[in-house]
Amino acid sequence: MTKKAQEVMDQFIEQKGMEYQAEGLPRIAGRLMGLMLIEDGPFAFGYLAERLMVSRGSISTNTRLLENLGVIERVSKPGERGDYFQLSADPYVSLLSGINLRLKRALTNARQARGGLPKTLKNAQTRLAGLEAFYEGFIENNERLIQSLES
Amino acid sequence: MTKKAQEVMDQFIEQKGMEYQAEGLPRIAGRLMGLMLIEDGPFAFGYLAERLMVSRGSISTNTRLLENLGVIERVSKPGERGDYFQLSADPYVSLLSGINLRLKRALTNARQARGGLPKTLKNAQTRLAGLEAFYEGFIENNERLIQSLES
DNA sequence: TATAATGTTTAGTCTTGACTAAACAAATAA
DNA sequence: TTATTTGTTTAGTCAAGACTAAACATTATA
Secondary structure, X not given: OOHHHHHHHHHHHHHHHHHXXXXXXXXXXXXHHHHHHHOOOOXXXXXXXXXXXXXXXXXXXXXXXXXXXXXXXXXXXXXXXXXXXXXXOOHHHHHHHHHHHHHHHHHHHHHHHHHHOOOOOHHHHHHHHHHHHHHHHHHHHHHHHHHHHOO | OOHHHHHHHHHXXXXXXXXXXXXXXXXXXXXXXXXXXXXXXXXXXXXXXXXXXXXXXXXXXXXXXXXXXXXXXXXXXXXXXXXXXXXXXXXXXXXXXXXXXXXXHHHHHHHHHHHHOOOOOHHHHHHHHHHHHHHHHHHHHXXXXXXXXXX
8 A cells, every 4th residue: 555545545535524514414424434435345343433533432423324324334244243334235326315305305395385375376386386396307317316326 | 365375385484494404504594495485576685584583684694695505696676775585597507506516526536536546456446436427427417407497 | 964774794692413531231252 | 250342322522503682884864
């Protein structure tokens, strides 16, 4: 491992941390993703804490978060006591599925509002229909991308 | 305006507030969007504060936030001193453009990392390529949706 | 001139959540 | 049995940000 490669890796890990933070997620969750993208797994629980220089509590919390998002999974090694983690088989499919879940909820809200308003409120009806069209297009895009990514 | 219609509107406004909060944005920003989607604009600054029962400072902050996202715009009325706000012509196009900006930054980060790592790190190269493919697909989808929404 | 209205900024409060250290429970190893 | 190890939970600290009230600057109006 050259020194330059190490630097590239460390920088990538920190960048992923900042990207996650910008999306409203914990920075450590992003750094975990960065690490698991750029180094070969599976990763021991203790290694993650040491490598990222954070507490075991933070590893516990953030690995669970990423597990719930479906982008990593907890695995075991025969004869080993500790937990290991690795990227999911289709991390981006899981991610897109989660996004679509929230989008569908918002779409339902919009439809219910439109249905509950009198037809005479033309402008509101039109704006809500536009909102629905946006959600529908976005959801459909995601579903198509899921198809194309599914291995 | 029937009582039921009022309830549907109020509920929609609050739902939008919660949706925004779930995305890591201020709840008031979401309530502003909900209001502007369901009532006819343009909306006077003071009306927004009264209708949503929040301080003028919060209206000032959150209208600026939504302006920066490109989903609403500040307008003036001839002969009137106060500011008015209304939905942008293409609010979702602006939204998608902002998303794509961040995605493109992340894509650049991934490409730079992959380029900076030795080709011999086969697995890292493969995972980064997968990440790039995901970003590229997502970006392309958004661009297509932008096209279809553009009025 | 005062007086009022308008939007921004500032100061301060309060909540939330990210994070750590330490206690803990459970399992293994000595 | 007693150590250790491992992951979770708890208690507490710290920082960030959402929000309000009030001060402020600006502009219009009386």
